[in-house]
């Protein structure tokens with residue numbers, strides 16, 4: 001047991017706090033790429049669902065806190081070349097045994113900025129993807145948007161291609177804060193895009209906010225929460241600002257010799273999320289995970305998240321995309337030039353992989369599902385033959401003693417304080433060799 005539960009740094013220092021997968025990405029490697037080929041050649045595990053992630057790496061501007069690989073100022077020919085590569089990539093997967101006759105149950109367009117594409121480019125991409133792997137069984141198509149890239153006609157096209165969950169990267173409603181954090185959009189564009197999306201009848205609109213952008217204040221955060229509640233989206237997602245090493249903010253810190261990021265400390269950011277969750281609850285929302293509140297939990301689902309955290313297969317399309325097939329993790333080539341080169345040679349553009357063992361798979365599902373705020377012991381007993389309350393008695397006991405969780409029969413439930421800092425608490429469940437890993 002390490003001491004992360006009590007030694008969380010107060011100030012925001014550089015690095016990743018968000019745990020997106022397990023084992024950490026720094027353990028994925030080239031040597032295990034042969035495991036991916038073997039996984040693709042095996043039939044699927046009975047009953048496991050299939051999803052597809054499509055990465056669009058283009059943005060109008062690079063946000064100062066962004067740690068993704070994104071490309072700005074790309075011309076139409078480059079975008080078309082990328083679309084052709086994404087289609088070719090899917091084509092090389094569809095006859096592989098892991099598909100096993102399955103059609104995707106969920107699809108996620110992430111980025112970058114998927115809404116950077118024009119209507120024509122979107123129609124071209126999605127019609128060709130559907131021709132290769134039909135969307136007839138799809139229950140959810142999620143699509144990330146940057147408000148300033150949207151027009152009513154583009155939103156109509158996005159709806160008509162089948163998107164059910166439209167996610168607006170609002171982040172903040174204050175023009176000055178948006179500007180100094182390098183966001184490309186303004187508050188007027190948020191209001192306009194939301195109005196169009198609402199009137200076009202999307203099944204689910206999600207608004208993304210970030211607690212702790214540069215120059216965030218209590219007063220502004222209160223306004224952001226008020227404005228969000230007034231807009232009344234089906235889902236609200238709030239992330240706490242982190243400053244990974246490959247961000248513009250970190251580069252500036254390094255140049256100035258600073259160790260602490262110019263954003264609020266962790267306690268303040270947690271306080272802001274706690275305030276937002278409490279206000280959203282007063283407005284009738286339910287807290288559905290460490291980051292999300294939903295208006296109607298019986299209707300508003302997020303299949304991409306839930307299926308992935310239960311170990312579903314995820315087919316990754318596009319540069320730097322992450323996938324998970326038949327128990328093997330992998331990531332595509334993380335730079336666009338080698339990605340396009342490999343696809344043009346008819347090769348799968350794989351970069352690094354890891355085949356977790358049974359214990360690592362158990363830990364992966366357990367820590368990801370902890371982000372929902374509750375675990376079912378029965379689920380893990382049935383799937384992995386393990387009583388997690390016994391297997392992880394020591395870290396669970398310590399977290400319970402600190403007031404972060406309660407074990408009650410079948411359920412292990414996080415308290416609100418536990419949920420608000422769940423990512424820092426997950427490391428306690430890592431195998432010893434993974435605990436000090438840099439999480440990138």
Ligand code: SF4
Nearest residue numbers: 059062063066111112
């Ligand atoms: S819009 Fe998103 S992906 Fe693009 S630069 Fe900003 S944070 Fe990064």
